[in-house]
Amino acid sequence: MEFRYLGNSGLKISEITYGNWLTHGSQVENDVATQCVRAALDEGISTFDTADVYANTAAETVLGEALKGERRESLEIFTKVYWPTGPQGKNDTGLSRKHIMESINGSLQRLQTDYVDLYQAHRYDTETPLEETMQAFADVVRQGKALYIGVSEWTAEQIRAGHALAKDLGIQLISSQPQYSMLWRVIEPEVVPTCEELGIGQIVWSPIAQGVLTGKYRPGEQPPAGSRAADEKGGADMIQRFMNDETLTRVQKLKPVADDAGLSMAQLAVAWVLQNPNVSAALVGASRPEQVGENVKAAGVTLEPELMQRIDDALGDLVERDPGKTVENSPQQRVA
DSSP states (O other), X not given: OXXXXXXXXXXXXXXXXXXXXXXXXXXXXXXXXXXXXXXXXHTTOOEEEOOTXXXXXXHHHHHHHHHTTSOGGGOEEEEEEOSOOTTOOTTSSSSOHHHHHHHHHHHHHHHTOSOEEEEEESSOOTTSOHHHHHHXXXXXXXXXXXXXXXXXXXXXXXXXXXXXXXXXXXXXXXXXXXXOOSSBOTTTTTXXXXXXXXXXXXXXXXXXXXXXXXXXXXXXXXXXXXXXXXXXXXXXXXXXXGOSHHHHHHHHTTHHHHHHHTOOHHXXXXXXXXXXXXXXXXXXXXXXXXXXXXXXXXXXXXXXXXXXXXXXXXXXXXXXXXTTHXXXXXXXXOOO
């Protein structure tokens, strides 16, 4: 395993970070989830990312149980707040002071830890003054319940404003967690340059485009049974934008590129996001322990410029680069 600094902070994290969205507490049984976490630890992964909304808090509980007994100082545990949780009452969502202060306490209890290394705003809250949100985060840090703060799926403008307030409050906003893959590059025009300027690192999710970049989905064929595209619990909705014959045909053209690099297509996809110097870590999940070992092989891989160009040539104009997609895919009002 290789390790990178998260932004310009002194915190080092494993460049392959284990995430449990859409798996723990929902897609896989708890004993299998625990096996996946153990496999991650065995492979040298020390960084684990979750959120209170995943499986309506169950994912945090599963992760806390799976990590029990590990030396806390040897781990980096991240979680997030914003989306509705619990009975989804009027204040069970958003980034109000009330919801943040209550949510961090719930997350710590479920994760069985006194603090998280990184507490992240899971989306931007258009209904709460940013000053209120950042003051609440500052208090969470000063209370020792989080060491650093981050954001997820914020625009460059929102990140800049949040970073300025954090600096004024004497706390460190060090990370951004956006979707990023060969097919989805909307952070490159604005978010990445802004974060490079401010010293913020990317922890990117969906580096294999919800499984599309593994090549297992083929044009003109039904999704394999048990795959995310066949999952009616939510996975199918997320992957739908890529499930068209043109995209799937272009993705198949990546197979010889992966072969030449000595990687599987999934490993190529993870290695690709790690070539971006602003990326601190790639988030990967697993529904089977052996998947963890395969993903870890992307760590420390250098892709030569010629291979990077072949990837661009294969995908062509299918790549989404519009930075406006961040706002388009974010809630414009609280969901409750």
